[in-house]
Amino acid sequence: MPNQVVQCTACNHYCRISPDKTGTCGVRLNKNGVLYLAVHSRPSAVHVDPIEKKPLYHFYPNSQIFSIGTIGCNFKCDFCQNWSLSMERPGDIEDRCQQEDELTPQQVIDFCLRKKIPSIAFTYNEPTIWIEYNLDICKLAHQNNIKTVYKTNGFMSPEVRSELVKYISAINIDLKCFNEASYIKMGGRLKEICDNIKFFFDNNITTEVTTLIIPGLNDSPEELTQIAQFLSSISTQIPWHLSAFHPDYKMKNVSRTSLTTLERAREIGKQFKLQNIYLGNVSSQFTSTICDCGQELVNRSGYHGMVTGIRSGKCVSCGKGVYGQFD
Template sequence: MSALAWLSNKLEDGRIACEACNQHCKLHEGEYGICGIRKVENGELQLLTYGLAAAVNVDPIEKKPMFHFLPGSQVFSFGTVGCNFSCKFCQNADISQYPKEHNHDIFGSSLSPHKAVELALEYGCQSIAYTYNEPVVFFEYTYDTAKLAHEAGLKNIYVTSGYETHKAIDTIAPFLDGMNIDIKGYSQSFYKDICGGSLKPVLETVEYAHKKGIWIETTTLLIPGLNDSDEELRKIASFQAALDPSMPWHISAFQPMYKMTDIPRTPSSTLRRAYEIGKEAGLKYVYVGNIDDESRESTYCSSCHKPLIERHGHVGQFVTNHLVNLNVCPYCSTSVEGVWH
């Protein structure tokens, strides 16, 4: 289904400038954006996947991962085909890279913004997550859904690579409650060679979205030999701690996939080392993912260090929340940062 991609602008030379993401595509008639799903047709930029969901699920919120956002709740999750990155380790390449690898073909099942909100409420979800591929590439679809969700009392979450323009963030901020932003590494070469992007815009997005009052959690997938050096991990942790030490950092284990099947799985020792680096940098909340490590998946009070939210088993399978008063430690009354209701 095609709809006007209104987050765009017509240039004097006749090209259309897409204003959704920091790839800053400027397109002639008939050209596609880097994402593969935004195309100029009849002098206007069109979003080719509006109302076409390639993946739909009801997930535990912890799976996003969001650990300080309505813990233990269910989230209605959906995404389309297409992506503005080309990560060689993408776990959802079958949808994110599909248009670029199939001559701009697209697929998806009909899911209107109204239907998405209706289903989220029907399944008892407290929020909607725009995920699986990059949400900003189907921005207008997310915006229309988020606005309706907000009106229905649901919260909205972007699970994103952090390439939103400031204009995109400003536009959706009134309806966007949370973001999990990938900080995929801390070197320009990694972003350019492995992901098809740049580091600086991602860091700027983290800073800007945080400034707008959106709850932010970040994720770094540790790939052996590529982005897991102590130096690089310290840079990520230090950047985040300087911005806000209460911003949760999720560090996850890589599994061989897509174009990186020759690289081994991340050892658990690497995750434990990254966890300690995050703590040493001053981060209050550091979590490991894609391995079973109850002690490093649980949330502890930053003052008395007692467990506040215990997690074990498959992500989101077993969550015990001791925050009876929502954002206050029951043992020492210290405030715990997050979105609790």
């Protein structure tokens, strides 16, 4: 753009960035009229996790997943449960990134091949803001028969989603509330996120949705009804994770979500015939996957899942197809 301003197209903010400045996410910077990604090959969090921890419940249960994240975020949620990574706004972003060990896309793939890890998750902070890094990993993973998945706030631009859909196999999208004013306060917009949930589902990416239930913010029956109604309008098969909030970051004065609140939310989801509703961050009986016919399909306890009733993607008892991807 004029005067060496660059426009970023990674997420729906479409930031116009002046020279020597970064976009809202803090990691994409304009150097002499060229857009750079400061965190490419400089992750700040790397772990091997059970896939249930993402959470992804309909994608190869009980498998290990290489999980990687950087710093920065395009949202600013007061309740962020990963704020030490997402809210980092270093003075000199390049200096800060140089302090992290380098991890190139090829090194990620080599590690997964050596350790026989079948999939990679882009997670911990918003992966859309470091799309070039994770897309480079995706392309190499694709060539090496390793699957890739996104854990995201769902605010990626149409340009990014049409690239991602060529490579990723599964996605878990946060639907944090169903209220435009609340989303604007967090730094997003409801419509684009809803459009993206539908887009990935319709494009045959295994799509799961997570709502962190926060007392006083999104736990009213009306709002939960709107979320359940929306998900059900896409498909009654789409998995919905109802996750308990714990006091954190700027919301330390709000109490932890009770099991009763989560169970009430689950009942609302059931009224809209949502088949796969799971409670998270609490000890609960509602973590296993059960078929319409009553057959247990996947038994879960903590972060461990065991397929008990699926054969060739179908219920062993009634033969109905099970949403997702299984061995």
